[in-house]
Amino acid sequence: MDDYHAQRKQLIADDRALRIDHAAQKEISEEERRADKMLRHIRSSEAVSVWSATQPLKHLHGSQQLFPGMAFLTARETIVGTKLFDILSKMPKGGLLHAHHAAMVRVDVLLKLALSQPAIHIRVPAVLCSATIGTALPEFRGLSRAEWTTHPSITDQRYAPDTWVPIQNARSNFSHALGGPEGFDRWFTNIMTINPSEAYGTHNTTGEIWKKFQSTFIAAQGLIFFEPISTEYIREFFYSSIEDGISYVEVRMAFHQKYMTGADGERNVPHRVWLQLYDHILKEVKADMKQQGREDEFVGSKIIYSILRIITPEEIEWYLEDCIAMKQEFPHLISGFDLIGHEDTLLPLIYYAESLLRFVERQKELGIEIPFMFHAGETLGDGTVADMNLYDAILLGTKRIGHGFSLIKHPKLMQICRERDICVEVCPISNEILRLTGSMPMHPLPAVMNQGVHVALCSDDPAVFGNMGLTFDFYQVFVASEVNNLTTLHELVWDSIRYSALSHEEKECAFEKLERRWNIFVRYILDTYGGAA
Numbered sequence: 299m300d301d302y303h304a305q306r307k308q309l310i311a312d313d314r315a316l317r318i319d320h321a322a323q324k325e326i327s328e329e330e331r332r333a334d335k336m337l338r339h340i341r342s343s344e345a346v347s348v349w350s351a352t353q354p355l356k357h358l359h360g361s362q363q364l365f366p367g368m369a370f371l372t373a374r375e376t377i378v379g380t381k382l383f384d385i386l387s388k389m390p391k392g393g394l395l396h397a398h399h400a401a402m403v404r405v406d407v408l409l410k411l412a413l414s415q416p417a418i419h420i421r422v423p424a425v426l427c428s429a430t431i432g433t434a435l436p437e438f439r440g441l442s443r444a445e446w447t448t449h450p451s452i453t454d455q456r457y458a459p460d461t462w463v464p465i466q467n468a469r470s471n472f473s474h475a476l477g478g479p480e481g482f483d484r485w486f487t488n489i490m491t492i493n494p495s496e497a498y499g500t501h502n503t504t505g506e507i508w509k510k511f512q513s514t515f516i517a518a519q520g521l522i523f524f525e526p527i528s529t530e531y532i533r534e535f536f537y538s539s540i541e542d543g544i545s546y547v548e549v550r551m552a553f554h555q556k557y558m559t560g561a562d563g564e565r566n567v568p569h570r571v572w573l574q575l576y577d578h579i580l581k582e583v584k585a586d587m588k589q590q591g592r593e594d595e596f597v598g599s600k601i602i603y604s605i606l607r608i609i610t611p612e613e614i615e616w617y618l619e620d621c622i623a624m625k626q627e628f629p630h631l632i633s634g635f636d637l638i639g640h641e642d643t644l645l646p647l648i649y650y651a652e653s654l655l656r657f658v659e660r661q662k663e664l665g666i667e668i669p670f671m672f673h674a675g676e677t678l679g680d681g682t683v684a685d686m687n688l689y690d691a692i693l694l695g696t697k698r699i700g701h702g703f704s705l706i707k708h709p710k711l712m713q714i715c716r717e718r719d720i721c722v723e724v725c726p727i728s729n730e731i732l733r734l735t736g737s738m739p740m741h742p743l744p745a746v747m748n749q750g751v752h753v754a755l756c757s758d759d760p761a762v763f764g765n766m767g768l769t770f771d772f773y774q775v776f777v778a779s780e781v782n783n784l785t786t787l788h789e790l791v792w793d794s795i796r797y798s799a800l801s802h803e804e805k806e807c808a809f810e811k812l813e814r815r816w817n818i819f820v821r822y823i824l825d826t827y828g829g830a831a
């Protein structure tokens with residue numbers, strides 16, 4: 299039997315040697331070893347004290363039982379009460395490499411921003427009442443002074459459908475029957491987020507939930523593309539990321555609309571002004587952090603120029619040229635190019651391949667570099683167009699892959715990702731809410747990591763999913779694996795900087811800051827939970 303045990307030990311070691319965190323496992327300090335032991339102890343005791351099937355269900359949905367890594371929307375309130383969540387919330391996270399600009403600020407904050415702007419008006423296609431509230435989608439717009447109205451309400455029988463009402467009036471005069479002003483806030487939240495009964499009940503397939511998902515963006519766009527809101531929105535995103543321990547963000551911003559609406563209600567603010575504003579806020583936040591003596595906590599942000607995958611190859615030409623022009627004017631901000639939107643139903647990469655290849659040539663001529671950071675394989679399909687996007691993403695030279703949910707079906711592509719060091723931006727909670735997986739234990743992430751493909755954990759659309767920051771995604775991943783330990787977390791955090799679009803010097807500086815904060819984090823675990831292990 300000794301021989302068997304020796305062989306067994308060796309086989310496990312050989313298997314784990316392929317993992318992304320293998321090399322780092324040996325390098326940890328004594329303090330980290332102790333903190334890791336505590337962390338794993340807390341994970342296993344909370345698996346019983348919090349997540350075992352014998353615990354009473356607080357947030358019942360369908361026939362769900364409690365288990366670690368269970369459906370996020372039902373588990374969220376339980377997660378925030380755990381020790382492990384407390385610890386992970388203190389962890390420095392490095393970079394957030396996959397987040398959509400249109401869904402990165404908490405909905406209650408967005409609502410507050412909207413209510414602070416008298417120019418913001420709302421309209422609905424029907425008088426809002428109990429019969430229409432579930433289906434009527436509102437539209438928001440910042441109007442010019444001449445267009446402002448004094449209409450009182452969208453719930454009054456006298457409301458003429460599709461006429462503009464100041465958002466403050468709409469809220470304060472929201473009918474009693476629908477809950478008054480708080481009812482308005484609840485309605486707004488329902489419009490902008492996905493709730494558990496939708497994800498796990500009424501819209502429980504990828505196709506159905508994407509319909510609801512899209513509607514949140516349609517409703518939000520009139521607010522976030524109104525310049526006075528847009529700037530505060532971005533500032534809020536930086537600060538809320540910092541509060542969660544994120545020190546760098548690479549935002550996918552949709553440049554599909556050529557203009558946003560200015561403070562004067564005119565739709566005339568071009569892309570270069572968006573970037574000027576972004577740059578300005580970025581500088582202010584950095585200066586503020588420096589003044590607070592918190593420079594280590596924020597190294598900056600860049601933008602991945604993104605376009606919805608609905609346009610024609612003729613139309614994309616304008617955007618590719620625009621992207622190049624923006625890169626030339628803001629070389630430190632534009633860090634990549636991507637096509638976004640539902641891969642299962644919209645246009646595949648191959649459709650744009652010719653234009654994209656010319657785009658690469660143009661960059662060479664101009665001596666600039668805008669790496670592709672393509673969404674690909676965000677699908678349950680096998681051999682479908684969305685799955686096939688993976689081949690094109692790789693052939694076109696993508697630097698990272700957004701989602702790559704179906705990547706593990708392709709051994710050759712996995713091999714190429716290892717060889718060319720292509721990092722996969724994995725968005726665990728997004729995948730679960732958009733119904734690619736039922737829970738974290740079903741997610742392909744361990745298969746990707748165990749086979750040595752590097753990963754950056756990302757939140758995708760945290761305003762819609764409720765996974766603000768990165769703590770929730772780290773939590774779900776950490777509780778769903780017995781192999782992941784403190785070193786795994788360390789490697790994921792370091793990879794999020796390693797595979798970012800930061801320059802070599804910027805990375806060195808970011809690692810230095812991260813190292814200092816990591817040591818503080820390890821001390822926090824030991825000091826706070828020292829008695830627990």
Ligand SMILES: O=c1[nH]cnc2c1ncn2[C@@H]1O[C@H](CO)[C@@H](O)[C@H]1O
Pocket residue numbers: 398399400512515550551552606638639640641673676728758759
């Ligand atoms: O996970 C995703 N995959 C692909 N596209 C997405 C995802 N999340 C958001 N968007 C797209 O980004 C736009 C807002 O900027 C939305 O239209 C949405 O379709």
